[in-house]
Amino acid sequence: MSDMIYEIRDLRLSFPDMAHKPLFGAAPRVEVLKGLSFDVPKGEVLGIVGGSGSGKSTLGRAMIRLLEPDSGTIRFEGTDITHAEESALRPLRRKFQMIFQDPMSSLNPRRRVAGIIAGPLRLQGVQDTQSCVLEALDMVGLPRSFARRYPHELSGGQRQRVGIARAVALRPDFILADEIVSGLDVSSQAQVLNLLEQLVKDLGLTLAFISHDLSVIRRLCSRIIVMHRGEIVENAPTVQVFDAPQADYTRELLQSIPLPDPDQVWA
Amino acid sequence: MHDARSTMRRPIGLRLWLSGGWVTLLVLGAIFAPLIAPHDPLYQDLFAGRMPPVWVDGADPNFLLGTDSLGRDVLSRILYGARLALTVALVAGVLTCLIGATLGLIAGYYRGWVDMVISRLVDIWMAFPPVLFAILLIAVLGTGLTSIIIAIVVIDWTRFARVVRAEAMTQGTMDYVASAQVAGRTRFGTMLTEILPNVLPTILALLTLEMGIAVIVEAILSFVNLSISTDAPTWGGMIAEGRTSVHQAWWVLVFPLITLFLTVLSFSQLGEGLKDYFDPVLR
Numbered sequence: 092m093s094d095m096i097y098e099i100r101d102l103r104l105s106f107p108d109m110a111h112k113p114l115f116g117a118a119p120r121v122e123v124l125k126g127l128s129f130d131v132p133k134g135e136v137l138g139i140v141g142g143s144g145s146g147k148s149t150l151g152r153a154m155i156r157l158l159e160p161d162s163g164t165i166r167f168e169g170t171d172i173t174h175a176e177e178s179a180l181r182p183l184r185r186k187f188q189m190i191f192q193d194p195m196s197s198l199n200p201r202r203r204v205a206g207i208i209a210g211p212l213r214l215q216g217v218q219d220t221q222s223c224v225l226e227a228l229d230m231v232g233l234p235r236s237f238a239r240r241y242p243h244e245l246s247g248g249q250r251q252r253v254g255i256a257r258a259v260a261l262r263p264d265f266i267l268a269d270e271i272v273s274g275l276d277v278s279s280q281a282q283v284l285n286l287l288e289q290l291v292k293d294l295g296l297t298l299a300f301i302s303h304d305l306s307v308i309r310r311l312c313s314r315i316i317v318m319h320r321g322e323i324v325e326n327a328p329t330v331q332v333f334d335a336p337q338a339d340y341t342r343e344l345l346q347s348i349p350l351p352d353p354d355q356v357w358a
Numbered sequence: 359m360h361d362a363r364s365t366m367r368r369p370i371g372l373r374l375w376l377s378g379g380w381v382t383l384l385v386l387g388a389i390f391a392p393l394i395a396p397h398d399p400l401y402q403d404l405f406a407g408r409m410p411p412v413w414v415d416g417a418d419p420n421f422l423l424g425t426d427s428l429g430r431d432v433l434s435r436i437l438y439g440a441r442l443a444l445t446v447a448l449v450a451g452v453l454t455c456l457i458g459a460t461l462g463l464i465a466g467y468y469r470g471w472v473d474m475v476i477s478r479l480v481d482i483w484m485a486f487p488p489v490l491f492a493i494l495l496i497a498v499l500g501t502g503l504t505s506i507i508i509a510i511v512v513i514d515w516t517r518f519a520r521v522v523r524a525e526a527m528t529q530g531t532m533d534y535v536a537s538a539q540v541a542g543r544t545r546f547g548t549m550l551t552e553i554l555p556n557v558l559p560t561i562l563a564l565l566t567l568e569m570g571i572a573v574i575v576e577a578i579l580s581f582v583n584l585s586i587s588t589d590a591p592t593w594g595g596m597i598a599e600g601r602t603s604v605h606q607a608w609w610v611l612v613f614p615l616i617t618l619f620l621t622v623l624s625f626s627q628l629g630e631g632l633k634d635y636f637d638p639v640l641r
């Protein structure tokens with residue numbers, strides 16, 4: 092059991108539906124996650140794929156405990172964090188980090204890069220933040236001089252590298268990457284993915300990679316969870332998902348991948 | 359992804375210089391009024407009443423901007439009037455800002471029932487007609503500098519609360535806030551270290567705007583004789599007096615009016631200029 096990073100059982104989460112809230116009384120709730128169960132073993136690169144509104148981002152935010160589930164359990168390295176208070180989560184937070192989709196929004200525009208990366212380090216009581224920041228910049232392949240820059244002075248790809256640097260600076264066990272390349276052009280995408288692959292290898296990270304893009308997932312991940320309308324419709328090794336998809340929805344997704352040669356089809 | 363604002367590097371120059379220059383001039387004038395004012399602002403000389411400014415025929419060169427109907431020097435009265443106007447602007451502006459911005463920040467960031475309470479309070483508050491409210495307050499509190507300041511703070515904190523709440527709400531949905539939570543920052547800490555710096559330029563712009571408004575409110579209260587004692591030099595009081603004799607002595611009305619106008623304009627322009635100056639994207 093100890094080599095499991097995440098053990099998730101019957102996870103349910105719902106949001107109030109304010110559009111249908113009656114004048115008096117509580118709003119009806121829309122269930123976004125409908126009882127998910129899966130494990131993330133240590134060292135795995137897990138792809139979470141699904142269409143818009145499938146609940147994949149909500150799942151990610153629940154795993155990182157930005158959202159509190161209604162019921163079910165989330166165990167992180169054996170600790171139940173399902174309903175843990177923020178104060179109880181704080182010491183655990185250095186072990187699971189997140190990279191956000193839009194670095195324009197996830198990097199505070201009024202801080203320099205050094206401050207952005209150092210923030211989590213200081214909060215977790217790291218002493219020598221200065222050298223940690225420079226080391227993190229080295230790891231993501233940004234010049235050390237960038238420490239003094241503001242986010243708006245960087246390109247999209249460079250900004251996303253800062254986001255990655257912030258996440259890896261704490262040397263976490265687990266990183267959640269939520270659609271981190273969907274805002275980038277194709278060549279930046281490739282560079283960021285290469286970097287992520289390298290970091291996973293070098294640091295022995297466990298990674299959950301959320302994307303709607305199956306070709307990106309295929310390249311990076313060893314196992315894939317396919318989500319559809321708040322449920323897991325497929326949970327299998329990457330090869331199996333691509334060669335012998337079990338669910339209808341997976342087949343639909345696979346058919347939507349643009350191919351270099353349309354006559355040759357997956358599965 | 360690219361922030362378009364970074365390419366439109368506006369010259370900070372003229373706007374900030376002109377408005378800052380006028381405010382500086384006024385502050386110096388107010389501080390050193392006893393040294394530079396050519397006359398005692400309260401000294402009446404009924405034989406030298408309604409003297410025109412120097413460049414008009416029949417003027418006395420001793421009175422640069424002329425005298426009012428009681429023979430008091432207009433320039434000296436404007437200088438002394440600046441003392442009251444600027445004191446009110448500074449104290450009332452800062453207090454209004456502190457109270458309003460704090461409530462707005464809390465409402466916009468924490469949302470929920472805190473926001474409900476504060477926002478409803480703001481709504482109710484704003485339903486009172488402001489000038490009537492001020493006059494009512496002064497009537498209860500009695501005239502005097504403190505009463506003016508209290509009246510302005512009590513009426514105008516809602517302006518800050520509204521704007522800052524909206525701004526804090528927008529900032530609160532940004533991922534850097536979620537990112538701070540992932541890093542383990544407390545809610546309160548996030549509000550102060552992540553949200554506040556991003557709302558600060560707006561607060562600053564509002565503050566200078568509020569200073570201008572405070573000057574106007576003070577002038578209005580002086581105009582209706584509800585400011586400090588009636589013979590004390592105030593811009594509003596001068597305008598009220600000048601109004602009655604505008605056909606015989608236009609300068610008594612016009613010069614305080616121009617001063618008031620330039621001051622309020624400068625405050626608002628200063629705010630805009632400073633806002634740009636503190637934005638790292640525009641800098």
